[in-house]
Amino acid sequence: MAWHERLLAIDRRVLYALIFLAVLIPSLLPIGLPIKVTPEVQRVYDRIDSLRPGEILMLPLEYDPSTAAELEPMALAILRHAFSKNLRVLGLCLSSTGVTLVESEIAAVAREYGKEYGKDYVYLGYQPYPAVVILTMGENFRTPFPLDYYGTPLDSLPMMRGVRNYNDVALVFTVNATSGIDFWIIYGQGRYKFPFGLGSAAVMATNYYQYVQSGQLFGIISGLRGAAEYEILVGKGNVARKGMDVQSVAHALIIAFIVLGNVAYIVERRRARRAAAAG
Amino acid sequence: MKRELPRIITLVTGIYLALQYFIPHRASAKVYETLNDWLIVIGIFAIVLGILGLARMHIGKVQQRDPNWPYSLTLLVGLFGMIALGFGGQGLGTPFVRAYFSVLNPIQATMFAMLAFYIASAAYRAFRARTALATILLVSAVIVMVGRVPLGELLWPKFQLGSLTVPGAAEISDWMLNVPNLAAKRAIYIGLGLGGAATALKVVLGIEAPHLRG
Numbered sequence: 230m231a232w233h234e235r236l237l238a239i240d241r242r243v244l245y246a247l248i249f250l251a252v253l254i255p256s257l258l259p260i261g262l263p264i265k266v267t268p269e270v271q272r273v274y275d276r277i278d279s280l281r282p283g284e285i286l287m288l289p290l291e292y293d294p295s296t297a298a299e300l301e302p303m304a305l306a307i308l309r310h311a312f313s314k315n316l317r318v319l320g321l322c323l324s325s326t327g328v329t330l331v332e333s334e335i336a337a338v339a340r341e342y343g344k345e346y347g348k349d350y351v352y353l354g355y356q357p358y359p360a361v362v363i364l365t366m367g368e369n370f371r372t373p374f375p376l377d378y379y380g381t382p383l384d385s386l387p388m389m390r391g392v393r394n395y396n397d398v399a400l401v402f403t404v405n406a407t408s409g410i411d412f413w414i415i416y417g418q419g420r421y422k423f424p425f426g427l428g429s430a431a432v433m434a435t436n437y438y439q440y441v442q443s444g445q446l447f448g449i450i451s452g453l454r455g456a457a458e459y460e461i462l463v464g465k466g467n468v469a470r471k472g473m474d475v476q477s478v479a480h481a482l483i484i485a486f487i488v489l490g491n492v493a494y495i496v497e498r499r500r501a502r503r504a505a506a507a508g
Numbered sequence: 509m510k511r512e513l514p515r516i517i518t519l520v521t522g523i524y525l526a527l528q529y530f531i532p533h534r535a536s537a538k539v540y541e542t543l544n545d546w547l548i549v550i551g552i553f554a555i556v557l558g559i560l561g562l563a564r565m566h567i568g569k570v571q572q573r574d575p576n577w578p579y580s581l582t583l584l585v586g587l588f589g590m591i592a593l594g595f596g597g598q599g600l601g602t603p604f605v606r607a608y609f610s611v612l613n614p615i616q617a618t619m620f621a622m623l624a625f626y627i628a629s630a631a632y633r634a635f636r637a638r639t640a641l642a643t644i645l646l647v648s649a650v651i652v653m654v655g656r657v658p659l660g661e662l663l664w665p666k667f668q669l670g671s672l673t674v675p676g677a678a679e680i681s682d683w684m685l686n687v688p689n690l691a692a693k694r695a696i697y698i699g700l701g702l703g704g705a706a707t708a709l710k711v712v713l714g715i716e717a718p719h720l721r722g
Contacts, residue, residue: 262658295620477659486632
């Protein structure tokens with residue numbers, strides 16, 4: 230069997246083993262590759278950093294365990310930034326399978342900074358039909374959320390007194406891996422014109438760069454790379470930074486697979502053509 | 509009348525909601541708020557109907573010992589089990605949250621993590637430069653993959669060649685995302701927007717009435 234035929238016939242379990250090692254080794258032995266901060270992420274950081282203590286940052290965190298590896302470090306970095314600046318955080322999750330995960334994350338970071346529930350942060354939780362919820366919150370947060378996640382009426386929470394709708398929050402930043410991003414842009418920002426930023430999974434981010442150029446998004450954080458950059462800016466947390474080592478090696482291996490697969494394919498195609506021409 | 513009345517309601521509501529967007533008056537906002545409340549109430553009824561329909565279908569499969577009935581039973585146990593646990597509260601440390609973190613969390617994370625293996629296998633076996641267009645796609649994908657990770661920036665940085673700055677992988681990747689990608693996305697989204705507006709207009713005017721079918 231020629232070398233290219235051996236390459237084409239390689240067992241897929243070998244590929245699986247290689248990708249497993251490419252993820253495992255840098256996880257155990259971090260390389261510490263340097264990460265540069267991109268202008269998009271810097272813009273998000275500067276915008277949140279410019280808020281005054283006590284202002285409300287609305288954080289719809291909409292992802293579930295399937296995308297948490299990519300988006301949880303991002304959410305944690307933004308929460309740390311917000312609490313370290315003494316911003317008040319209004320959290321919610323319009324993804325039914327993520328609502329519990331998000332609650333635990335907000336509570337954990339709030340504990341880290343000694344923040345008090347109801348005074349420094351509020352978690353609204355989940356309501357079905359994100360488009361409708363986003364629209365109705367534009368009139369009054371109490372329409373879709375008369376009670377918070379724990380069943381407390383919003384008016385009995387000190388932070389929510391006098392906070393009626395988007396006009397009363399400084400900006401909205403969503404960390405999102407759902408189709409809800411479109412709802413936030415169309416029904417939320419499009420209609421109520423609040424300053425809006427997005428953090429999304431890398432695979433989804435390409436769909437939303439256009440809204441940065443049009444000014445509908447003030448910035449975008451894309452995937453684990455963006456989360457790693459935000460961790461650097463905040464100066465705390467290293468989950469995403471470690472993850473970038475893993476992602477770098479995995480990307481390099483996948484590129485090697487693409488190149489090897491194509492070299493073998495091209496050699497085989499030429500051989501087949503020559504054989505056909507020879508009769 | 510059975511068909512005309514829903515069409516009239518659609519026409520009036522559709523025109524009102526389109527006009528309401530441009531009427532910044534308290535009364536108009538109040539009507540809009542009420543309509544949104546109705547939408548939530550209707551939605552909640554739809555969820556109840558959905559759960560009942562789903563349960564009925566899978567109970568039937570279990571009763572008739574359908575070839576895949578154990579899957580239906582798993583679904584029913586998961587559905588009603590989580591609802592039952594939910595009555596015990598949903599704060600940290602409750603049985604509902606423990607079930608979430610012990611069952612759903614690892615299942616979803618595992619399912620998504622397995623994608624890495626399929627992508628690796630597909631990259632090797634299926635991502636082929638068969639045609640000129642496939643080659644462009646392949647080269648673009650490789651550049652973006654290199655440009656989006658620190659290792660790529662390290663191996664392929666931008667450099668000066670006399671007075672010329674030769675871009676690195678990160679710069680080329682950014683340009684591809686911000687120029688050709690954006691141009692294509694905008695065209696697609698403008699097309700989608702116009703198509704959506706045309707379809708909405710057809711529904712409002714009663715030319716198409718998918719909500720009246722079955």
